[in-house]
Amino acid sequence: KAGVTQTPRYLIKTRGQQVTLSCSPISGHRSVSWYQQTPGQGLQFLFEYFSETQRNKGNFPGRFSGRQFSNSRSEMNVSTLELGDSALYLCASSLGLAGGEETQYFGPGTRLLVL
Amino acid sequence: AQSVTQLDSQVPVFEEAPVELRCNYSSSVSVYLFWYVQYPNQGLQLLLKYLSGSTLVKGINGFEAEFNKSQTSFHLRKPSVHISDTAEYFCAVRPGGSARQLTFGSGTQLTVLP
Numbered sequence: 001k002a003g004v005t006q007t008p009r010y011l012i013k014t015r016g017q018q019v020t021l022s023c024s025p026i027s028g029h030r031s032v033s034w035y036q037q038t039p040g041q042g043l044q045f046l047f048e049y050f051s052e053t054q055r056n057k058g059n060f061p062g063r064f065s066g067r068q069f070s071n072s073r074s075e076m077n078v079s080t081l082e083l084g085d086s087a088l089y090l091c092a093s094s095l096g097l098a099g100g101e102e103t104q105y106f107g108p109g110t111r112l113l114v115l
Numbered sequence: 116a117q118s119v120t121q122l123d124s125q126v127p128v129f130e131e132a133p134v135e136l137r138c139n140y141s142s143s144v145s146v147y148l149f150w151y152v153q154y155p156n157q158g159l160q161l162l163l164k165y166l167s168g169s170t171l172v173k174g175i176n177g178f179e180a181e182f183n184k185s186q187t188s189f190h191l192r193k194p195s196v197h198i199s200d201t202a203e204y205f206c207a208v209r210p211g212g213s214a215r216q217l218t219f220g221s222g223t224q225l226t227v228l229p
Contacts, residue, residue: 004158006158031215033215033216033217035217042219042220042221042222043205043207043217043219043222044219045216045217045218048214048215048216050215055213055214055215056214056215056216058216090158090159092159092215092217094215096215098213101147101166101167103149103161103164104161104215104217105161106151106158106159106160106161107158108157108158109157109158
């Protein structure tokens with residue numbers, strides 16, 4: 001079974017631009033979560049989507065948004081990029097079981113550099 | 116809210132020696148516990164997890180961890196490390212229920228020396 005895939009793997013943008021990152025979960029997984037990893041702040045939760053609905057959101061400004069499609073693929077968008085948005089963005093997928101006793105599997109990440 | 120403390124940011128150890136990476140957590144609700152490993156320029160790979168049942172859990176690559184509820188700890192151990200275990204290790208917690216938000220520790224860089 002294929003793992004979580006993220007595209008693109010690397011991205012360079014300039015301040016003020018916007019960017020869209022894509023995540024394809026493991027087949028059959030309905031929950032997709034996004035995380036930002038930086039040397040200073042570590043791994044921080046951005047948001048989670050389940051069945052095309054945002055179920056949970058971390059403490060990030062409104063410039064960070066996301067969506068999920070009917071096939072469970074997810075995209076996240078960052079508008080008006082700032083230098084501090086340079087990070088590794090990780091996507092994780094899981095089945096989305098009601099009880100929560102499940103594992104989240106991570107993709108390889110998209111490394112975003114903002115100049 | 117949950118928080119995770121990884122007490123050591125860097126752990127150097129010689130090859131074939133045992134290692135313990137420490138993790139303590141704080142939560143007002145029951146949690147699930149995880150250890151992930153990250154190799155350079157890669158995503159996170161699950162090492163092991165505690166969801167319920169036996170407090171001693173075994174994972175991949177010879178790692179194991181013990182959930183201690185009274186001490187709110189979930190330390191990771193391996194009896195004999197290899198050069199290939201050099202990586203960053205993250206402890207994470209997630210509240211029980213439908214939320215999928217993982218709270219991570221700051222990570223421990225394990226360096227195995229020849």
